[in-house]
Amino acid sequence: MKKDKIIYWTATIIIFLFEGVMPALTSQTELAKEGIHHLGYPEYFGNALVVFKVLGSLALVIPQVRGRIKEWVYAGFAFDFIFATISHIAVDGMDPQSFFPLFILAILAVSYRYYHKLNSPSMALL
Template sequence: MKKNKVIFWVATVIILLWEGVMPLATMLFAPEYVNAGTKPLGYPDYFAYVLIICKVLGTFTIAYPKMPVKLKEWAYAGLTFSLIFAFISHACVDKNIAYMLMPLAVLGILAVSYLYNNKIQHNG
């Protein structure tokens, strides 16, 4: 049981830092770089701000232990869609293999967090 919690928290902290803290820090302390990842893909400037807010809310929901399970499911789903569409956007627009693989790597870590969250919930 302890092993499951450790794996869950390691994966979740990585997601929290990568998808929540880093974008929020960029928005607060380096706003000139907020749309550095979305602008080259053709998205409007406001899209980056909306995406950051949703990522921060989603990662907080996943990391906060007392959140309702239904809400966590929605947060996992939202982050999953975000990462899948990031992969698709990079595959269609810039075709840079590194930019295409990064969302898939983060998606893998998110999947580990999700799977171990379910193990913890079902095993007490």
């Protein structure tokens, strides 16, 4: 059980850093604004995306947030990573960098799997 908690929190903290801390600290830089513009999205979309990423990443690391809310956060991040990959491939082609969101999606999948493993009814008996 201790190993499962370590795996869960490691994966979840990585998601928190990539999707909460980094966007919050860098969203207003020229590089971030150019990245959103490069993909063809308006600037307000980038701002809204940052707000939802920060709120979602906070929901993942706050233990009191459970159930449907956490499920929706995992789903939202999964959609974000899938559509980020599609956007990058559509604009930049099959560049290796285009597939980076899928790498983060794999880390999210580990967090999701271990979240359910730690919160399953059989674990409540221990």
